[in-house]
Amino acid sequence: MKSCVQTIQDYGLRSLGVGERRLPTSDFTLCEQFTLIGSGMLWNIYFGVLALITGFFLATALAVGKSSKNRLFRKPAEWFIFLFRGSPLFIQFFFAYFLFLSLKKTYPMFDAFTSAWLGALIVLFLNTSAYSAEIFYGALRSIPKGDVEAADAYGLSGWARFRRVIWPTMLRLAWPAYTNEAIFLFQATTLVFFSAFPAWRQEGDALYYASYFADKTFNPFIPYPILAFYFILFTLFIVWGFGRINTRLNRHLPQTQRKKLRLRLNLAR
Amino acid sequence: MFSFCADPDALGTFRWFSCYLTNGVHMSFYLSFVKVLVLLAITAPVALSFGFVGAMAARSHVLPVSWLGKGYIAIVRGVPDIAFFMFFVIALDQGFEWVRHQILCPDWTDPIRQGNDFLVCTSAKLPLGTSPEWVHETYGFFLAVITFSIVFGAFAANVLFGGMNAVPHAQLETAEAYGMTRRQTFWRVLVPQMWVYALPGLSNLWLVLIKATPLLFLLGVEDIVYWARELGGTKTSQFTAYPHPDWRMWYFLFLLFFYLGFTRVSEIVLERLMTRLSHGQATTGGEALRKQVTA
Numbered sequence: 001m002k003s004c005v006q007t008i009q010d011y012g013l014r015s016l017g018v019g020e021r022r023l024p025t026s027d028f029t030l031c032e033q034f035t036l037i038g039s040g041m042l043w044n045i046y047f048g049v050l051a052l053i054t055g056f057f058l059a060t061a062l063a064v065g066k067s068s069k070n071r072l073f074r075k076p077a078e079w080f081i082f083l084f085r086g087s088p089l090f091i092q093f094f095f096a097y098f099l100f101l102s103l104k105k106t107y108p109m110f111d112a113f114t115s116a117w118l119g120a121l122i123v124l125f126l127n128t129s130a131y132s133a134e135i136f137y138g139a140l141r142s143i144p145k146g147d148v149e150a151a152d153a154y155g156l157s158g159w160a161r162f163r164r165v166i167w168p169t170m171l172r173l174a175w176p177a178y179t180n181e182a183i184f185l186f187q188a189t190t191l192v193f194f195s196a197f198p199a200w201r202q203e204g205d206a207l208y209y210a211s212y213f214a215d216k217t218f219n220p221f222i223p224y225p226i227l228a229f230y231f232i233l234f235t236l237f238i239v240w241g242f243g244r245i246n247t248r249l250n251r252h253l254p255q256t257q258r259k260k261l262r263l264r265l266n267l268a269r
Numbered sequence: 270m271f272s273f274c275a276d277p278d279a280l281g282t283f284r285w286f287s288c289y290l291t292n293g294v295h296m297s298f299y300l301s302f303v304k305v306l307v308l309l310a311i312t313a314p315v316a317l318s319f320g321f322v323g324a325m326a327a328r329s330h331v332l333p334v335s336w337l338g339k340g341y342i343a344i345v346r347g348v349p350d351i352a353f354f355m356f357f358v359i360a361l362d363q364g365f366e367w368v369r370h371q372i373l374c375p376d377w378t379d380p381i382r383q384g385n386d387f388l389v390c391t392s393a394k395l396p397l398g399t400s401p402e403w404v405h406e407t408y409g410f411f412l413a414v415i416t417f418s419i420v421f422g423a424f425a426a427n428v429l430f431g432g433m434n435a436v437p438h439a440q441l442e443t444a445e446a447y448g449m450t451r452r453q454t455f456w457r458v459l460v461p462q463m464w465v466y467a468l469p470g471l472s473n474l475w476l477v478l479i480k481a482t483p484l485l486f487l488l489g490v491e492d493i494v495y496w497a498r499e500l501g502g503t504k505t506s507q508f509t510a511y512p513h514p515d516w517r518m519w520y521f522l523f524l525l526f527f528y529l530g531f532t533r534v535s536e537i538v539l540e541r542l543m544t545r546l547s548h549g550q551a552t553t554g555g556e557a558l559r560k561q562v563t564a
Binding site: 082083086087088089090091092094095098099101102187188190191194207210211214218219220221224227228231232 | 348349350351352355356359360363382387480481482483484486487494497498501515517518521522524525528529532533
């Protein structure tokens with residue numbers, strides 16, 4: 001029986017391949033389960049944060065494209081959004097993995113794409129772009145007419161008008177829904193290692209380790225609540241962080257008109 | 270299936286495919302699509318009734334019941350649904366076996382959890398070790414249906430709870446003024462009116478439910494994802510009359526289009542349903558309602 005500090009040293013970064021190589025196989029302590037599942041959370045955070053940041057930019061571009069009057073921009077954006085919102089993320093993971101696998105046979109440079117850190121990240125990036133783009137598109141459509149007219153009156157046009165008036169207003173309106181999207185993207189990262197992407201050397205995410213323990217002990221009542229604990233903790237963190245940004249985006253409005261963050265459930269993919 | 274399929278090696282491309290796509294394993298593949306549809310057909314109403322009970326409990330004036338309902342709604346928030354799927358499948362199975370164990374083997378003294386094992390007496394096993402293969406499969410499917418219903422019931426409870434709260438309060442006050450009891454108000458005034466408010470959320474839920482069906486694979490059911498992986502994998506001529514390289518990419522592309530089509534058709538049908546409902550409500554509900562339904 002090792003001390004808990006020793007366990008954290010051994011398994012704290014196990015999901016990244018640092019520390020003890022062999023996973024514990026029997027007589028699991030609570031500390032081991034907490035440490036390993038927490039270590040797996042690093043992957044969830046990695047996927048969530050990177051996909052969210054990169055997806056933000058593509059989403060903005062797609063939303064602008066979808067609201068464009070030019071068919072050449074509008075149609076591809078519409079199709080992209082429909083493709084990724086209309087099909088299950090689980091199937092997208094599978095398809096992408098096998099696509100990269102067959103590309104790898106002809107072009108060896110696709111080797112990295114078949115591992116989760118890159119391949120799954122790309123799928124998540126495209127997926128969250130589509131979902132966020134739909135949110136941003138909705139916000140773009142509900143920008144008050146007066147705001148745009150005021151910008152015109154000030155002689156702003158083109159890029160300056162977009163950057164100074166339309167884009168900030170879009171963000172402000174979309175922010176509550178975008179917070180939801182961030183939460184659901186973060187939850188969707190648990191699918192990565194349960195689709196086709198292999199967990200190389202048993203370096204997986206939080207759910208991977210949770211199900212590892214559940215399979216070994218045949219007792220789901222300990223690892224899954226631990227997993228839930230971590231996820232609720234991180235969800236609260238997202239809500240807090242996004243709430244801060246929300247306050248900043250709405251800082252020019254009187255207190256009563258500020259849009260509160262209202263969390264809704266219906267975004268699961 | 271066709272008479273010319275006797276010798277696949279000698280066939281042209283078109284005939285080869287017509288034979289390949291109709292062989293026995295592909296029939297199982299097509300059957301698994303039926304499984305998905307059956308799952309949807311059973312889960313949707315069951316989840317809706319779970320949701321209804323949950324929302325009713327959350328509105329209750331008895332505090333513990335209301336906590337129970339609100340807890341049920343809140344529990345899916347913040348935790349990935351797939352974690353719930355994986356949890357419930359084992360937990361439900363063990364729960365059923367434990368209950369049967371208590372009833373069927375009262376004089377069993379050994380602890381049920383021994384280290385890493387979950388041991389119940391033989392007659393409490395579900396399904397019984399002696400039962401045929403199809404019972405095992407049906408039991409697995411049955412567990413999956415309950416799991417889906419519990420998780421989506423919580424989603425539905427959230428939507429219905431919102432719908433119930435959206436019914437104008439004046440309507441309920443009017444009902445009380447007419448001397449209706451709380452129960453009568455609930456069933457005769459609140460429930461008929463709440464559907465319009467809940468419909469946008471419910472149709473969204475239906476689309477989410479469709480997209481959650483591939484998770485059946487994780488619950489150990491031989492569903493479309495399972496068969497796509499099986500059939501797509503590289504086949505050598507040693508084991509099958511239809512050898513082919515790794516085609517899993519194409520199988521999953523097909524699944525992708527299946528889901529896209531399914532979602533699109535559902536969207537169109539739901540849109541029609543909503544226009545129809547909002548037509549009926551436009552006179553009574555007024556502008557606010559129309560906005561809500563079309564939003």
